[in-house]
Amino acid sequence: MVQATAVAPVPVSTEVYQDLQHFYARQMQSTDDLDVPAWAGSFTEDGVFATNAFPEPLTGRAAIAAHCERAFAAQAEAGIVRRHVMTMLAADHATGPDGDRVHTRSYVMVLETRRGEKPVIYCSTLCEDVLTRVDGDWRVVRRQVHRDDL
Amino acid sequence: MVQATAVAPVPVSTEVYQDLQHFYARQMQSTDDLDVPAWAGSFTEDGVFATNAFPEPLTGRAAIAAHCERAFAAQAEAGIVRRHVMTMLAADHATGPDGDRVHTRSYVMVLETRRGEKPVIYCSTLCEDVLTRVDGDWRVVRRQVHRDDL
Amino acid sequence: MVQATAVAPVPVSTEVYQDLQHFYARQMQSTDDLDVPAWAGSFTEDGVFATNAFPEPLTGRAAIAAHCERAFAAQAEAGIVRRHVMTMLAADHATGPDGDRVHTRSYVMVLETRRGEKPVIYCSTLCEDVLTRVDGDWRVVRRQVHRDDL
Numbered sequence: 001m002v003q004a005t006a007v008a009p010v011p012v013s014t015e016v017y018q019d020l021q022h023f024y025a026r027q028m029q030s031t032d033d034l035d036v037p038a039w040a041g042s043f044t045e046d047g048v049f050a051t052n053a054f055p056e057p058l059t060g061r062a063a064i065a066a067h068c069e070r071a072f073a074a075q076a077e078a079g080i081v082r083r084h085v086m087t088m089l090a091a092d093h094a095t096g097p098d099g100d101r102v103h104t105r106s107y108v109m110v111l112e113t114r115r116g117e118k119p120v121i122y123c124s125t126l127c128e129d130v131l132t133r134v135d136g137d138w139r140v141v142r143r144q145v146h147r148d149d150l
Numbered sequence: 151m152v153q154a155t156a157v158a159p160v161p162v163s164t165e166v167y168q169d170l171q172h173f174y175a176r177q178m179q180s181t182d183d184l185d186v187p188a189w190a191g192s193f194t195e196d197g198v199f200a201t202n203a204f205p206e207p208l209t210g211r212a213a214i215a216a217h218c219e220r221a222f223a224a225q226a227e228a229g230i231v232r233r234h235v236m237t238m239l240a241a242d243h244a245t246g247p248d249g250d251r252v253h254t255r256s257y258v259m260v261l262e263t264r265r266g267e268k269p270v271i272y273c274s275t276l277c278e279d280v281l282t283r284v285d286g287d288w289r290v291v292r293r294q295v296h297r298d299d300l
Numbered sequence: 301m302v303q304a305t306a307v308a309p310v311p312v313s314t315e316v317y318q319d320l321q322h323f324y325a326r327q328m329q330s331t332d333d334l335d336v337p338a339w340a341g342s343f344t345e346d347g348v349f350a351t352n353a354f355p356e357p358l359t360g361r362a363a364i365a366a367h368c369e370r371a372f373a374a375q376a377e378a379g380i381v382r383r384h385v386m387t388m389l390a391a392d393h394a395t396g397p398d399g400d401r402v403h404t405r406s407y408v409m410v411l412e413t414r415r416g417e418k419p420v421i422y423c424s425t426l427c428e429d430v431l432t433r434v435d436g437d438w439r440v441v442r443r444q445v446h447r448d449d450l
Contacts, residue, residue, distance in 0.1 A: 011172060014164065014165050014168040014169070014314065015314050017168055017171070017172060018168065018314040018317055018318065019314070021317070021389075022311060022317060022389075022390065022391075024388075025387075025388040025389050025390045025406070026390050028388050029388055029390060029405065081424070081448040083388075083407050083409070083424050083448070084388075085387045085388065085407060085409070086387070086388065087175075087235045087236070087237065087387065088174075088175040088178050088179055088233075088234075088235065088236065089171075089172075089175050090172065090175045090176050090179060091172075105179065106175070107233050107235060109233070109235070109261065109269070111409065111421070111424050113423075113424050113448035113449050114449070115449060115450075116449060116450075117449060118420065118421060118422070118423075118449070119409070119421045119423065119424040119448065119449070120268065120421075121261070121268060121269045121270075121271070121421070122268070123263075123268075123269065124231070124233050124261045124263050124269040148231040148233070148263035148269065149263050149264070149265060149266060149267060149268070149269070150265075150266075161322060164314065164315050164318040164319070167318055167321070167322060168318065237325075237385045237386070237387065238324075238325040238328050238329055238383075238384075238385065238386065239321075239322075239325050240322065240325045240326050240329060241322075255329065256325070257329075257383050257385060259383070259385070259411065259419070270418065271411070271418060271419045271420075271421070272418070273413075273418075273419065274381070274383050274411045274413050274419040298381040298383070298413035298419065299413050299414070299415060299416060299417060299418070299419070300415075300416075
């Protein structure tokens with residue numbers, strides 16, 4: 001979980017909120033497009049992807065990319081189209097030494113469709129990110145995904 | 151239903167639309183976090199929650215809180231995680247004597263996940279709100295939820 | 301599919317992104333409200349609606365309206381409430397001679413609810429639009445919907 005801060009959170013500006021919505025739209029599309037470079041590139045070089053579905057976090061862009069190579073290949077082989085749907089995005093400035101970062105908390109639902117079948121909801125999750133800007137672009141420093149079913 | 155106005159609606163500004171998206175993200179999260187004070191506090195002191203799922207509207211923050219205490223306890227006991235997902239938010243300024251208010255119309259889908267099971271969609275609803283600002287923060291004056299299955 | 305451009309896409313401004321979110325919220329609501337004039341009117345006069353679910357595209361607002369008249373009547377007769385839920389909206393300025401246009405790429409999930417039954421996901425789609433402004437209002441010039449199950 002993202003560390004709770006003692007002081008009241010400061011919501012991001014309209015401009016930043018918008019930027020984040022747009023960033024996430026493209027990020028979610030990149031994973032569903034099975035675009036490993038785009039997906040891994042949306043994390044910082046030392047970015048972390050942690051979830052209660054994995055025994056250990058994936059640490060670093062290379063580890064995230066390697067995981068996706070395998071996962072995307074399995075998904076393509078199974079003929080499954082996935083849609084990661086992020087909603088209910090809340091975003092606050094981090095405080096203290098991490099003042100240049102942003103903390104977000106959102107829902108991500110994953111839809112799966114097989115050819116000729118109705119879509120099913122693969123999982124519903126809570127997604128907590130720490131983000132930073134690198135050369136003007138948002139990057140995920142740390143993502144903590146909590147699957148509701150585990 | 152929110153009373154239809156005779157004059158054409160005036161969409162809210164970019165700034166207000168953004169604010170409302172952010173307000174709703176936190177409000178939906180507060181109910182799924184089973185946070186009674188935050189949820190009830192997102193209504194005005196005399197706020198109304200009406201739905202075609204209840205015989206009578208809940209009137210006043212205290213009544214809304216009392217209802218949630220019971221509902222959240224039952225949900226926690228059943229081991230259910232809920233996600234209220236609001237989408238397709240449309241927002242217009244109210245006209246006439248209610249000119250300081252905003253009317254919104256959106257969809258709210260409720261996902262439910264039980265441990266070890268796939269998520270299911272509990273219900274799909276149309277949500278119509280009248281909102282006002284209290285000390286700079288958005289508050290719901292009246293919510294009318296229409297469940298599609300009833 | 302919307303033709304890929306050779307040059308890097310230029311994301312729309314905060315103001316335009318917001319406008320598009322709001323436009324789409326109302327457009328999706330208009331189809332679920334079975335409001336043929338509002339739905340058909342959200343396309344340009346010569347607008348095109350293409351999908352891998354139809355053998356031929358619908359070309360022109362009149363053809364789009366005629367299709368909806370039939371589809372909406374069948375839906376109403378079957379007692380089905382639909383909710384078109386658009387998410388993960390990405391929007392870029394078109395380049396070259398179409399510089400006044402915007403290309404969007406988003407997900408649209410269609411929920412269906414029958415009286416007394418739980419909602420089901422009718423389909424999950426990828427939606428690619430070309431939009432333009434007509435007298436200040438956004439209109440769809442061409443929509444390409446790709447159903448994930450077909």
